Amino acid sequence: MEERKTRGVRIHQFGGPDVLHIEDTLVGEPGLGEVRLDIRAIGLNRTEVTLRSGRSPIKPSLPASIGWEAAGVIDEVGPDVENWRSGDRVALVPAYGAAQYALYSEAAIAPARSLVAIPDEQTFEQAAATWAAFGTAWAGLISVGNLKNGDTVLISAASSSVGLAAIQTAIRVGARPIALTRTSQKSDKLLAHGAAAVLAVEEVDVVQQVKELTSGTGAELVFDAVGGAGFSRLAEATATGGTLILYGALSAEPTVVPPFQVFARDLTIRGFAFPAVVRNDERLEAVKQFVSEGILSHALVPAIARTFTLDEIVEAHQFLESGNQFGKTVVSV
Numbered sequence: 001m002e003e004r005k006t007r008g009v010r011i012h013q014f015g016g017p018d019v020l021h022i023e024d025t026l027v028g029e030p031g032l033g034e035v036r037l038d039i040r041a042i043g044l045n046r047t048e049v050t051l052r053s054g055r056s057p058i059k060p061s062l063p064a065s066i067g068w069e070a071a072g073v074i075d076e077v078g079p080d081v082e083n084w085r086s087g088d089r090v091a092l093v094p095a096y097g098a099a100q101y102a103l104y105s106e107a108a109i110a111p112a113r114s115l116v117a118i119p120d121e122q123t124f125e126q127a128a129a130t131w132a133a134f135g136t137a138w139a140g141l142i143s144v145g146n147l148k149n150g151d152t153v154l155i156s157a158a159s160s161s162v163g164l165a166a167i168q169t170a171i172r173v174g175a176r177p178i179a180l181t182r183t184s185q186k187s188d189k190l191l192a193h194g195a196a197a198v199l200a201v202e203e204v205d206v207v208q209q210v211k212e213l214t215s216g217t218g219a220e221l222v223f224d225a226v227g228g229a230g231f232s233r234l235a236e237a238t239a240t241g242g243t244l245i246l247y248g249a250l251s252a253e254p255t256v257v258p259p260f261q262v263f264a265r266d267l268t269i270r271g272f273a274f275p276a277v278v279r280n281d282e283r284l285e286a287v288k289q290f291v292s293e294g295i296l297s298h299a300l301v302p303a304i305a306r307t308f309t310l311d312e313i314v315e316a317h318q319f320l321e322s323g324n325q326f327g328k329t330v331v332s333v
Contacts, residue, residue: 003028004036004075008105009313012063014054017317020104022310025065027107030078037090037110039103041128042310042331043069044320045161046225046248047098052317060099067103068094070110071118071127072333081112089118091127093135093288095278104313106333116288119296129302129328132274133165134291139277140223140245141169142290144270149174151220154210154234156180157250158190158198161328164303166223167194172299175221178213180206189326193303201230210237218242227255240265247272303327 008025030036047068050056060066071091077084084090092103093114102108118127141147147170155166158179170177171194179195181187187198199209210219218239224231228251231244235258238244244267246255261267278284294300305325308316310333320329 004107006105006107007310008065008102008108009067009310010063010065011052014052014059014062016053017314017321019052020313020317022313025102025105027102027105027109030076030081030109032079033081033112034078034109035074035081035084035090035112035115036076036078036107037070037072038075038107039070039072039105039333040124041071041333042067042104043071043128043130043132043161044316044329044331045069045094045098045132046250046320047094047132048104049317049321051098056098058097064099065102065104066099067101067105067108068098069128069132070103070108071124075107077112084112084115089124089127090115091118091131092116093131093278093284095275095284097275104310104331106310113284116292122295125304125307125330125332126302129161129304129330130291130295130300133161133302133328134169134294134300135278135287136162136247136274137165137169137223138287138290139272139274139283140247141166141175141221142173143277143283143286144272145221145223145243145245147173147175147221151175152178152214152239153221153223154178154180154219154237155195155223156201156234157225157248158195159186159326160225161303162225164193164327165300168294168300172294178210178219186326206230206233207236214239221245223247226250228253229256232256232258232261235261235267238265238267241267243268243270245270245272304330306330307332309333
């Protein structure tokens with residue numbers, strides 16, 4: 001084994017998509033518990049956008065490589081890596097930070113702990129669109145939210161990759177997903193994707209509509225990526241004793257928590273970060289099993305909005321931040 005020349009994306013300052021630069025770099029040999037991947041596809045996430053923009057509370061030293069989700073072929077395995085070999089088609093469960101591995105690259109080191117085999121019928125692009133979305137949905141709805149058969153869950157930013165994954169995850173456990181979106185423009189697509197109902201938050205009274213859909217009780221679980229001023233309305237739409245899970249901050253406004261709603265109706269507000277959830281080996285294996293079984297049974301199907309090339313990484317980030325996509329933004333390498 002030896003170092004390899006490759007092309008990868010690095011940032012030398014925090015800012016907009018134009019701070020992403022493709023450079024010639026070297027990728028070394030895999031260490032203990034690592035593999036070296038020939039990367040074929042990269043899944044883009046808001047996690048990398050937050051890091052790239054400088055909004056992340058954890059800022060890497062610059063210049064920095066980034067990347068959170070990828071799929072490819074194992075080139076070399078490091079010491080103490082069992083059950084994997086050169087030539088295996090694999091994807092990564094992102095159980096690490098978005099600047100820990102240089103996955104926005106043609107080749108990169110990756111942790112063997114995060115590897116999952118890609119089914120024969122899945123493309124690299126589909127595999128790269130799977131694990132952050134369905135892993136986050138599993139962590140929020142199942143591991144943290146304890147969603148169960150018969151529950152109603154409100155899913156904000158429902159046309160995002162995680163939102164669409166959450167709809168499918170809820171259906172898989174027998175729950176009823178209500179999709180929340182800004183306008184009714186994507187309503188038909190969300191209904192076709194399995195949402196039991198779609199509420200355009202800028203067009204309807206969400207609290208009233210949820211009450212009507214739940215015979216006055218409200219939703220047992222809220223899965224919110226937005227925060228902001230609208231969070232207080234979601235609390236009003238939550239059933240007594242229910243849980244609100246906040247896993248993102250798409251809104252630039254301060255998140256408003258209504259204290260009387262919280263203590264008078266015994267509401268629980270939780271936050272989580274997917275890598276923190278799957279630091280635990282049992283939870284990591286649980287999410288691998290849940291999602292792998294769902295993929296093989298076609299109960300869980302990743303939705304790809306658009307695919308770019310690595311040379312189009314700036315345009316790919318611009319598209320991701322536009323908010324116009326329906327599903328995952330993927331880069332083919």
